[in-house]
Amino acid sequence: ELMELFENDVINITNIYSVLKAVTSEESVKNNKTVYFSPNLPTYELVFFVSNEGKTNFDGVEMIDKVNSIRYLPKGKHAGEYKVIPTKAGYCIDVFFSTDAQMPQKAMNFENMEFLKSKFEKLYNIWTERKDDYYINSMMIFYDIIKAVKSAKYEYMTENKNKKIIKAYEYIQENFKNKDFDYDELCRVAGFSS
Secondary structure (H helix, E strand, C coil), X not given: CHHHHCCCCCCCEXXXXXXXXXXXXXXXXXXXXCEEECCXXXXXXXXXXXXXXXXXXXXXXXEEECCCCEEEECCECCCCCEEEEEEECEEEEEEEEEEXXXXXXXXEEECCCHHHHHHHHHHHHHHXXXXXXXXXXXXXXXXXXXXXXXXXXXXXXXXXXXXXXXXHHHHHHHHCCCCCCXXXXXXXXXXXXX
């Protein structure tokens, strides 16, 4: 799925509308407070979970938001609900943007994105300090984030694909010395077609 997020070679970010820090309190977690938002989004949304966690349901897609994960939400009108249930106090950095590029129209969540934490924090700091050229510098950092996502797309592996590869690896370890190694069985074990 990560490949789908910024799959185009040419990505033109037309605007960054806002970069916010959203804080989840201990009280919200303790009270299991569900927050409802409008599912009709005027911009795309990219959220980096720095220290908070939760469960998000958006347009029928359920996501677990973990520390160092990214949530992507598409702009437009969506029929389903948009709700967030906090499970761990902390904060996330939320970027609202628009682009002319073709973007996925489904919500997505990406884990193990810790390598982008410093870039999101830098983007937030530049945006909120509003010093000279803050907008241009913010755009440069956001393009750095896009570049990092694009370069990581071949390294990223969903948990489901990782489980399949582990099964294949274990099968190979157990059977690689067998002169009648069964490649069809290897594919079956891993859940892939030959």
